[in-house]
Amino acid sequence: MKLLRVGPAGQERAAVMDGAGDLRAISEEIDGAFFASGGVARVRAALEAGELPVLDAAGLRTGPPVARPGKIVCIGLNYRDHAEETGAPLPAEPVVFMKAPNTVVGPDDEVLIPRGSVKTDWEVELAVVIGGTARYLETHEEALAAVAGYTISNDVSEREFQLERGGQWDKGKSCETFNPLGPWLVTADEVPDPQNLGLRLWVDGEPRQDGTTEDMVFPVAEIVRYLSRFMVLEPGDVINTGTPAGVALGRAGTPYLRAGQVVELEIDGLGRQRQTVGRA
Structure with a gap:
């Protein structure tokens, strides 16, 4: 699974490359709190269930993933x-x-x-x-x-x-x-x-x-x-x-x-x- 953050500096949105899923329903950020709360497992479960809305990241800047x-x-x-x-x-x-x-x-x-x-x-x-x-x-x-x-x-x-x-x-x-x-x-x-x-x-x-x-x-x-x-x-x-x-x-x-x-x-x-x- 590939996690990333896209958008202008300071306004990035959390996403997952697998299916270009928007993570905002799970977490606003990929940060320490995300990892501490089991964010990776929750994203994987949402992916498997097909619950993540599609995020069109075309043309958006890629920010640091953490x-x-x-x-x-x-x-x-x-x-x-x-x-x-x-x-x-x-x-x-x-x-x-x-x-x-x-x-x-x-x-x-x-x-x-x-x-x-x-x-x-x-x-x-x-x-x-x-x-x-x-x-x-x-x-x-x-x-x-x-x-x-x-x-x-x-x-x-x-x-x-x-x-x-x-x-x-x-x-x-x-x-x-x-x-x-x-x-x-x-x-x-x-x-x-x-x-x-x-x-x-x-x-x-x-x-x-x-x-x-x-x-x-x-x-x-x-x-x-x-x-x-x-x-x-x-x-x-x-x-x-x-x-x-x-x-x-x-x-x-x-x-x-x-x-x-x-x-x-x-x-x-x-x-x-x-x-x-x-x-x-």
Whole structure:
């Protein structure tokens, strides 16, 4: 099942791709409250019963599939080839940092280069959306049971802000528009193996990233289990699980993003994004 939100920014309507069903009779939003109240199961039941009115989404903007995530937790250096290209050793434990929730925009919305930026970079990532409260999980089975579904994230990053200006990574990760999300939330039952997905990204049609989630240092189940030992994961939270090789940071001579460029990215079974780059 593919859940999405369509309409102008701030006025999105919840929908389901399967039959283009309008979800307003079930929920006004796809957010933490939706997941906490069993929204996925209720939508599936309504679909099977043929109870959802048709929503004509033709020509409507696609927004992020999750509204107002409580937090965005990110995992750094989680692909072997990405760690290698940046010259970093493989981490013994997941590298964890946070990204401001208000960075989230739609999958085809404009990405803004921040004022003063000279190193705005791209990162295609598998994003995990949490469906239930998770704390002190013991097993990988418990961890995967807490996952509502998966979507695509572009973890846009300003490398100078992140690495050369002191402090922690967050200020190079939390600029406005720095987390295009979507187009859909694909429910977990339709992604039987999150460690068998291809990820690809292009800049102006030129291939930059081409990897697979099989190359993750820490798989999805371990990431969720591990994070639940340090923080309470809540319904609607998003976890960005890391990026494969091919970012500008890791390739000497590769130019960073400039205004007017187009970034496209996709993950097997999860759809495709397309962003035009502008300036803040």
